[in-house]
Amino acid sequence: MSAPRQIVFLGPPGAGKGTQAKRLSHHFGLGVCSTGSLLRCEEQRDSPLAHEIHAYLKDGNFVPDALMLRMISTWLTDQGAEFVLDGFPRTLAQGKALDAFLEETGRSQAVAIWLDVTTSEVESRVSHREVCDRCGNVWPRDEAPKQCPDCQGPTGPRADDSVELFRSRLAEYEAKTLPLLPYYRQDHRLHEICGRGSPDEVFRRILTALDS
Numbered sequence: 007m008s009a010p011r012q013i014v015f016l017g018p019p020g021a022g023k024g025t026q027a028k029r030l031s032h033h034f035g036l037g038v039c040s041t042g043s044l045l046r047c048e049e050q051r052d053s054p055l056a057h058e059i060h061a062y063l064k065d066g067n068f069v070p071d072a073l074m075l076r077m078i079s080t081w082l083t084d085q086g087a088e089f090v091l092d093g094f095p096r097t098l099a100q101g102k103a104l105d106a107f108l109e110e111t112g113r114s115q116a117v118a119i120w121l122d123v124t125t126s127e128v129e130s131r132v133s134h135r136e137v138c139d140r141c142g143n144v145w146p147r148d149e150a151p152k153q154c155p156d157c158q159g160p161t162g163p164r165a166d167d168s169v170e171l172f173r174s175r176l177a178e179y180e181a182k183t184l185p186l187l188p189y190y191r192q193d194h195r196l197h198e199i200c201g202r203g204s205p206d207e208v209f210r211r212i213l214t215a216l217d218s
């Protein structure tokens with residue numbers, strides 16, 4: 007049987023969801039959506055929506071489900087049947103809404119990849135990383151270029167990677183995202199992947215799990 011190609015990534019901030027989601031999308035030739043990038047991009051505009059988004063992101067809080075659902079269903083509507091999502095769903099309500107949306111639009115249910123990384127490891131990664139503002143590429147701080155080699159965007163620390171905001175994001179994850187694990191596990195749609203090690207090692211584990 008071929009590997010499933012409706013894939014969502016779950017995991018704490020700094021687990022490597024963005025990095026692995028991009029790799030998987032290149033590997034299978036699928037569209038990928040990072041909801042964090044989508045929100046940060048929208049936040050740059052001068053619009054009521056941008057101000058609304060900013061009010062949540064500046065405190066490390068999740069944006070409301072209804073707003074996120076509007077944005078993601080627009081993105082999914084423009085996609086073919088297959089996709090990779092980085093950062094959606096992030097709440098049980100979002101997971102159920104995604105299932106309903108896929109069913110209504112005649113698509114297969116998504117499988118979830120959960121990147122399991124300890125809190126101390128993600129805290130250390132996030133406090134030592136720089137990112138590309140434009141495409142979300144990530145580097146350890148001492149290896150970060152001044153300009154992203156892929157999209158020429160500016161690189162630097164992410165505003166919400168400060169210790170305080172990281173802790174708020176982690177608390178949101180524990181309270182709101184962890185309940186998605188039993189939801190996907192009960193239907194045998196959850197791949198639990200050890201997120202330790204190099205990006206190559208983690209990617210190999212993901213491919214093996216999807217093939218099984």
Ligand code: ADP
Pocket residue numbers: 018019020023041042043045062063066067068069070074092093094095096097100175
């Ligand atoms: P990380 O996974 O490292 O926390 P992201 O770039 O995926 O970072 O997301 C940044 C922020 O955007 C999140 O902390 C949250 O506030 C918001 N966000 C992203 N995706 C969602 C979502 N599906 N629902 C609600 N808020 C979201």
